[in-house]
Amino acid sequence: MVSLVVVAVFLLWGTVFLPPQAGGFKITYPDASLSHQEITEAAILLKTAEVCRDIAKAQGKDFTLPMNNKLTADTVQKACSISNSDLSTLVNFRLTIFLICSYNRAVDRKQFSDAHHFDNEAFSSGRDLITQGITNVKVSLKEGNYISAQKSLGTVTHTLQDFYSHSNWIELGYTDPYSTLIKANEPLSNIAGSKTVTCKSCVNDNCTDNILSEVLQQKTLTSGYFSLDPRYNKPAGKCSHGGTLDFTSYKDPTGGINKDDVKSEHGFLHLKAANVAINATMELLEDIRKAAGETAFLRLMGLSRTIMLVFVIDITGSMSNDIAEIKKVSISMIDNRKGTSEEPTDYMLITFDDTGVQQTRISDIDKFKEKINSLSASGGGDLPGMCLSGLLMALTRAPPSSDIFVFTDGSAKDTELKSTVGAMIESTESIVTFLLPTSISSRGERVSDSQNSSSSLMTQSELQLYRDLAHVSGGQTLEVTNTTLSEASTAITDTFTSGQVTVFQVSRSAGNAGNFSFLLDSSLSNVTVYITGDSTVFTIYSPTGVSQSYSMIDGSLGSIQTVGNLKKIKLKSDNTTGEWGISVNSTSSYTMKVIGQSSVDILFNFVEMSLGGHGDSWGQIFTRPSIGQNATLSLSLSGGELATVTDVLLVDASGSSVVNGTVTLVGGTDYLVSLNRIPEGEFGLLLKGLLNSSLSSSRFQRQSSIYHKGSRIALTVDTQTTTIPGVSFSFNFTVATNTTAGNYTIRARTSNGFTVTVPSSLNVATGGSVQGTGTLTVPSNTESGTDVTLIVEAEAPGSTDLNYATVRLTASATSIKFSGLQSFSMFLSLIGLFVSLLL
Numbered sequence: 001m002v003s004l005v006v007v008a009v010f011l012l013w014g015t016v017f018l019p020p021q022a023g024g025f026k027i028t029y030p031d032a033s034l035s036h037q038e039i040t041e042a043a044i045l046l047k048t049a050e051v052c053r054d055i056a057k058a059q060g061k062d063f064t065l066p067m068n069n070k071l072t073a074d075t076v077q078k079a080c081s082i083s084n085s086d087l088s089t090l091v092n093f094r095l096t097i098f099l100i101c102s103y104n105r106a107v108d109r110k111q112f113s114d115a116h117h118f119d120n121e122a123f124s125s126g127r128d129l130i131t132q133g134i135t136n137v138k139v140s141l142k143e144g145n146y147i148s149a150q151k152s153l154g155t156v157t158h159t160l161q162d163f164y165s166h167s168n169w170i171e172l173g174y175t176d177p178y179s180t181l182i183k184a185n186e187p188l189s190n191i192a193g194s195k196t197v198t199c200k201s202c203v204n205d206n207c208t209d210n211i212l213s214e215v216l217q218q219k220t221l222t223s224g225y226f227s228l229d230p231r232y233n234k235p236a237g238k239c240s241h242g243g244t245l246d247f248t249s250y251k252d253p254t255g256g257i258n259k260d261d262v263k264s265e266h267g268f269l270h271l272k273a274a275n276v277a278i279n280a281t282m283e284l285l286e287d288i289r290k291a292a293g294e295t296a297f298l299r300l301m302g303l304s305r306t307i308m309l310v311f312v313i314d315i316t317g318s319m320s321n322d323i324a325e326i327k328k329v330s331i332s333m334i335d336n337r338k339g340t341s342e343e344p345t346d347y348m349l350i351t352f353d354d355t356g357v358q359q360t361r362i363s364d365i366d367k368f369k370e371k372i373n374s375l376s377a378s379g380g381g382d383l384p385g386m387c388l389s390g391l392l393m394a395l396t397r398a399p400p401s402s403d404i405f406v407f408t409d410g411s412a413k414d415t416e417l418k419s420t421v422g423a424m425i426e427s428t429e430s431i432v433t434f435l436l437p438t439s440i441s442s443r444g445e446r447v448s449d450s451q452n453s454s455s456s457l458m459t460q461s462e463l464q465l466y467r468d469l470a471h472v473s474g475g476q477t478l479e480v481t482n483t484t485l486s487e488a489s490t491a492i493t494d495t496f497t498s499g500q501v502t503v504f505q506v507s508r509s510a511g512n513a514g515n516f517s518f519l520l521d522s523s524l525s526n527v528t529v530y531i532t533g534d535s536t537v538f539t540i541y542s543p544t545g546v547s548q549s550y551s552m553i554d555g556s557l558g559s560i561q562t563v564g565n566l567k568k569i570k571l572k573s574d575n576t577t578g579e580w581g582i583s584v585n586s587t588s589s590y591t592m593k594v595i596g597q598s599s600v601d602i603l604f605n606f607v608e609m610s611l612g613g614h615g616d617s618w619g620q621i622f623t624r625p626s627i628g629q630n631a632t633l634s635l636s637l638s639g640g641e642l643a644t645v646t647d648v649l650l651v652d653a654s655g656s657s658v659v660n661g662t663v664t665l666v667g668g669t670d671y672l673v674s675l676n677r678i679p680e681g682e683f684g685l686l687l688k689g690l691l692n693s694s695l696s697s698s699r700f701q702r703q704s705s706i707y708h709k710g711s712r713i714a715l716t717v718d719t720q721t722t723t724i725p726g727v728s729f730s731f732n733f734t735v736a737t738n739t740t741a742g743n744y745t746i747r748a749r750t751s752n753g754f755t756v757t758v759p760s761s762l763n764v765a766t767g768g769s770v771q772g773t774g775t776l777t778v779p780s781n782t783e784s785g786t787d788v789t790l791i792v793e794a795e796a797p798g799s800t801d802l803n804y805a806t807v808r809l810t811a812s813a814t815s816i817k818f819s820g821l822q823s824f825s826m827f828l829s830l831i832g833l834f835v836s837l838l839l
Helices: 036-058 073-080 087-109 123-142 146-166 213-217 267-292 294-300 323-337 365-373 387-397 415-428 460-473 485-491 824-838
Strands: 308-314 346-352 357-362 403-407 431-437 477-480 500-508 514-520 525-533 536-541 547-549 558-563 566-571 578-586 590-597 601-612 615-620 631-638 643-652 657-660 662-667 670-675 682-692 697-703 713-718 728-737 742-750 755-757 761-764 769-777 787-795 802-811
Touching: 036 073, 036 087, 036 146, 036 267, 036 294, 073 087, 087 146, 087 601, 087 615, 087 631, 123 146, 123 267, 123 294, 123 802, 146 267, 146 294, 146 802, 267 294, 308 323, 308 387, 323 365, 323 403, 323 431, 323 485, 346 365, 346 387, 357 365, 357 387, 387 403, 387 415, 415 460, 415 787, 415 802, 431 460, 431 485, 460 477, 477 485, 485 558, 485 566, 500 514, 500 697, 514 590, 514 697, 525 536, 525 578, 536 566, 578 590, 601 682, 631 643, 631 682, 643 662, 643 670, 657 682, 713 787, 713 802, 728 742, 728 761, 728 787, 742 755, 742 769, 761 769, 769 787
Parallel strands: 308 346, 308 403, 403 431, 431 477
Antiparallel strands: 346 357, 500 590, 514 578, 525 566, 525 590, 536 547, 536 578, 558 566, 601 615, 601 631, 631 670, 643 657, 643 682, 662 670, 682 697, 713 728, 728 769, 742 761, 742 787, 755 769, 787 802
């Protein structure tokens, strides 16, 4: 709705938006305009608080919210939760709001869709988008696809909110939402006809009264016409959207009627429009709540957490000596989480051999344990297995940020999937841990012992594949015998505890010694250092100068545990905050990771800025950013109401700083970070800031668990977001590059194994771009609400570079078509035209 993420004061929210008994709910903002993000977040916080209050009342329990302070994710989560110390739920709630708002903002990238913005009097198609979107949310919730439901919710709320800014609903004097917009079967009444004159030109740029009096008196509904094309002619006498980039506003009748912010032509009504938009969003959320139930609604909001524990297990014959211990370890991991804040709501088991992959998803813990116990290692032979196929299935079917454990003793048969698996790890930010019950000699041969007599072999290069994938995800590769497998799995339990954050991580090649430093702050607890590698030696230093070497198992700074190639240093809780140091040396490659528990963490994604008539906005990009080009990050500091960000850096895997970002606060705990370039190779994000208290401020740092990569290939996919089972549809994609010319290999897959056809290659010239067309077929027996992830890859000649694009689609019984220009190529041609006109 609005160009920048700015905020406004609403002192009457307690009485306007909620029933009398909830009169104390307030969210106060310090500025004059309200953006889509603030509108959406306000509605989520208010409605979620209302739902939790109703649940508490029905159970005869107290429900307390701060009466004099603003509502935040922290205050609502604490009021809704049984335990105020449940850090994982707080982080998940904040992440959910972040994701929903990201999908909301991304709709502004559809600058040319009348329906998505209710431009050009597209009331029928706009309402169709809303009702279809609500249906998608409900069917996705029914199927347990909460990520898909959050995407649909974020998208539909944007269109709903735009109605109140882009139409004349507010000018007609209405103060309540137009409930018909969320009801598919009710008629849209009193809409202006195609030849009905609705506006007059503004006089001296005064557009406060440009809507015709007879339109207002007769309560005729209209909306502004909008186009970025100066050649477009709006119908005679129609209102325009307005703004410098809307070329219809320069043609009679001039001016506009949008209320996107207080500086718009009808900005004097902005606060009223935003007020009703919040109420309308809450009405939509209430409709979903009634249909799905309160439990599903809270899971949708991230408060009743959707946690999935995923096992990917090799059942080839070579695992026969290991399978009993793997079953024992898996059951132990399940039982250890039972009754804790980390107890999963769903479990997934994926088994693979050398012929294929099988998946089972179960919510009942006892049934899942029965499934685990029924496993036997007799599938296929002793050949390499379909490990990456199993991992890819896990990444595409489990929620983002899931914990995935892979058990295998053999190499991967399907190594061609490495790039796709890496792309999905980057996209989903799930943590992948490989537990390899095998002993490896320096020459890469498996060492036979009494517990492990398999004849299978895994060379160092084959092992490196697993190490690389674990490294990208921020996970571990544990190389142990089956007799120490249980000890190894227990050693890494800290990495999956409530509110776990990454403070620092680094990776170094063989023989590359390192001296590293990291900051520990007062919000951290249970701090643990993990070092993975062979023959590693280290010394750790506290801020006070006390040191402890690797040989001191229980020292003044911490206790040290060694399992296989893993060393775990559990720091003692009474150690001081401040800058710590550690020196590491190894004869082989090694990784180091520092984690702890805290309510302060970072949520971020790469975004694409959209500059257009609907405002300056940004939406998440699901592809790699361009190497050497500038980029933008959207960043939110979870649980960071008392924290501020001072520095954001891109660091390479070795820990060296590569790019410093420019940080801009855009509201609350949300920031935009401008980067002047994307570096070569892998990089992570390192954030530094200040923790503020009433007495003092202290420094803190956080680092992303996932490593990202850039690409010199630009890949965009233009497709619909819903697909009808049994109906094939085509999608367009564009491959562009400014470096290597030649044949670029094209691959496409879906998370469900559905049929996708694309050209095997496209010939791209240096500095050029080529469009391709693919076809996706969703089987007719696919249930409505099924989440489908489409993955398209483009690989440079000689496999020197790769980029990917992921698109989430929802299988639905019906699909919506909308009017307006939508192709990216059309957008580029119009931009070129604008530039030529300006020059």
